Amino acid sequence: MPPRKKTTRKDNVLETSSEEDWPPLSQPGLTPDMEHEAGEELSQDKSSGELKQYSGRLPEAEERLGAVEDDASVLNKTTKQLRQQVESLEAKMEDLDNRSRRSNVRPIGLPENAERKDACTFLEKWIPEILGAGSFSAPLAIERAHRVPSGGPKPKAPPRALLIKFLNYKDKTKVMSAAYEKGKIHFDKHHIMFSHDVAKETDKKRRAYDGVKTRCRDMGLRYGIQYPSSFRVTHDGNSRLFTSPMDVHTFLKKIQERPRD
Secondary structure, three states: OOOOEEEEEEOOEEEEEEHHHOOOOOOOOOOHHHHHHHHHHHHHHHHHHHHHHHHHHHHHHHHHHHHHHHHHHHHHHHHHHHHHHHHHHHHHHHHHHHHHOOOEEEEEOOOOOOOOOOHHHHHHHHHHHHHOHHHOOOOOOEEEEEEEOOOOOOOOOOOOEEEEEEOOHHHHHHHHHHHHHHOOEEEOOEEEEEEEOOOHHHHHHHHOOHHHHHHHHHOOOEEEEEOOOEEEEEEOOEEEEEOOHHHHHHHHHHHHHOOOO
16 A cells, blocks of 8 residues: 555645655664764864863963962062061160160079068178179179069078069179189078079070980089070189080080090
8 A cells, every 4th residue: 555645735735745755763874883983073073162261261261379479479589588687686685685684683492481571681792702703893782682583481492582683783793703713602502503594485495405414414524504595514723615405415425425534
């Protein structure tokens, strides 16, 4: 039976078609490989478009990254300069603090209440007696003296240091020189040390030498801290000055490694 024809009227034009003229629902000639290749081409076209899009953004990203790096470089430079300024200001403050204390001395180890009610009178008499009157050509003049910290001694705590302020800076230097020359100083079986009154930061630097002090004592070496925060060691009659505990440790190690005669 021949295929049936359909007749339609459109725009007053009579069109006739048959089922044979309709497009097929599938294309039998398109193999799976061809379909896969077509899919890959579509995927490549999409990837290529995305790549072009990202490539267009890359210069902008590089420009922004460069700007960030430039800003970071400026910030690092500024931070370094500010750090140097802070260190310089801290050093100046430490120096000014030390200068304000330059006429002060701290005797450490003096028993509590040894000075009784009048610390100035006691010290003006006691210091020449303990250090040697020959070291002082004139009587000492003390402006004020008191224990630090204030508030009274704590139970079972070592004696608080005495803070002495001399009227004359030369008296202070004579006291410190005489104390160094005398070496070991005792009062009623108590070991006494005369120390400079220094700023808090300087005191930290001086305390850093506590470890090398122990080594020097064990080795029988004479030592001392030179104002404001240098360490002096005397060996075989020669004195050497150091500015860091590590340098002192290195020097002591060399002494120990030397062959003995």
